[in-house]
Amino acid sequence: MRMRSTPLLVAIWCAAAATMNACDAGERYRAAAEATGGDPARGQAAIQTYGCDTCHVIPGVATAKSLVGPPLNAIAARTYVAGVVVNTPENMESWIQHPRAIDARTAMPDTGVTEIDARDITAYLYTLR
Secondary structure (H helix, E strand, O other), X not given: OHHHHHHHHHHHHHHHHHHHHHHHHHHHHHXXXXXXXXXXXXXXXXXXXXXXXXXXXXXXXOOOEOOOOOOOOOHHHOOEEOOOEEOOHHHHHHHHHOHHHHOOXXXXXXXOOOHHHHHHHHHHHOOOO
């Protein structure tokens, strides 16, 4: 009898864990959108459009597995952007658009990110806590 109930309990536990993760992700997306004024879903797509995935590991972006630049996991919880400016949505957007204006020695290229796309990319990055 005990053996039969175990798979059911495991299934219930897994369903509950998946629901909590989905709720947590939804809350992170809502909070990031509110903090930045951007759209995290559009930002996630823009990351590939601008090639950010070719240099960084970025959670949630399947193609972002490179270590040319630093991994961006938990970027929203970091104190500084690129180690030089305080991590605020405005500074993150500026860094994404014009990294060499902030740090002339950076290897990060200016990829022509538009203002709205920088806001959306920032919104997605702010979901990474």
